[in-house]
Amino acid sequence: MYLAISSDMVIHVPKIPLFEYYVEKLGAEPGFFGDWEVPMRFTGSIDEHMAVRTSVGLFDVSHMGRVLLKGPDVVTLAQYIYTKDMSKVKPGFMSGPTLALNEWARVKDDEMLYKVSDEEWLLVPNALVREKMISYIRSVISSRNYKVEVEDLTHKYSMLALQGPRAVEVMESLGAKWAGDLKPLEFRLNEEVAGVKVFLVSRSGWTGEDGFEIWGEHGELRRLIDLFIARGVKPAGLIARDTLRIEMGFVLGDHEYGEDPSKFPCALALRYGMGAITWSKKGFVGEEALRACRREGLRWVRVGLKMGKEAGRLFPRTGSRVFVEDIDVGWVTSGCYSPVLNRGIAMAYIDTRYAVLGEEVLVDVHGRRLSAKIVDFPFIEK
């Protein structure tokens, strides 16, 4: 329904910078993610998902934050805020994902840092918490008298993710021979791809496939998108991005983690992996609670649920309860249809006493209790 508003009222609807281009030229269906209006899908989420798994797809991930941290105390700041040892990151590399905790060892955000040099880092916070994280970082800087400047580059650059087994081939066909030489998590600044100026290219992504994330000015990236599409790259929307990350067992804020201790277990229960926590590191926010959680042992743990064959393609939704016989043992945090497995899959927190890999549980799907198997991540073989 249209809202009737008088002409002197302005409703601010933030859109990612190239939004109109996706909707008008590429036929994207719009939707909302956090504060942003984004393309949800182009031709179909299943096609887009499979293109990323078997060929190559392109996401616009400009809804995520892009932040510059600059000054002599950046490493000290990062060591204080994040669970990973940031002193080991080499220049020209990303840190790998790490966690910013609150004092209850609940997760504020999972983030990636990029080390340009000792005193210059880039940071990608998630869309939903970008502004909250920036003000949190600023408050830490001021209360601890760190010499760090924070600049929000989110609106200055767009951010694309070229993902899939053909990603290297596509970059090389555009003259970026160096792209294939980048190691996982390595990045380069101020490059050119087929005459298009890009600010940053990294060998990274959030789909479980090989690929690149590219930052650049909006008009420049718009030209790059056309070049990608001419080479058979499939534009993909945020629904496919969500099903791809669920197949990999990657977490999402407000689903698998959040700050509220009454809703989310401690960060350890996430089983985040990827070296996000460095136990030998001391003095980070939430450390005391995190160690207490480690010593006491976990009440809940995140596991995968793979729906049984009888469920067809049905899958449980966020909040669906999980049962062993008639006992309520946990809840679903994310679920979707897995195009690769042709089966419903989900992530759930389960009471650790019942969290036995390979065992069967029942999960509520539209009011029926259907059989599912407890499995590890990722759901698909990689």
Added chain:
Amino acid sequence: MSDVLVKVKGKEYIVKTDRRYTQTDEWAKLEGGVVIVGITDYAQKELKDIVAVELPQIGRVLKKGEEVGMIDSVKATSPYYAPLSGKVVEVNKDLEASPELLNKDPYGKGWIIKIEPVDPREYESLLTPEAYAEKIQKGVH
């Protein structure tokens, strides 16, 4: 009679003239005393990527407007409703293995259930193809 093609904002939706419609985007077609029910072309295009359809038990007695089951797409779920009161006499078993029939052929092979109506006059109270076409025109934005 030829089908109606409704064009809204660059998108096209087929409305068949040989059947009736609901406000909730189901179609109903009277055939030999039984009413065949499915979802409209507009509904399938809105849902897209349909991966599962929940079918009722044969013999279940439905009330007009009652929720019959759920249609799942990759990330969303939508209920579908009984266009009129009656007993379920047949369900489309093909949808269990091939739910994508709802996307491919919503007015044909993608039918969902057949209902034996309690009061065939209810059929006449459903939206005409013209009224449904108008509903889509107004509803899409």
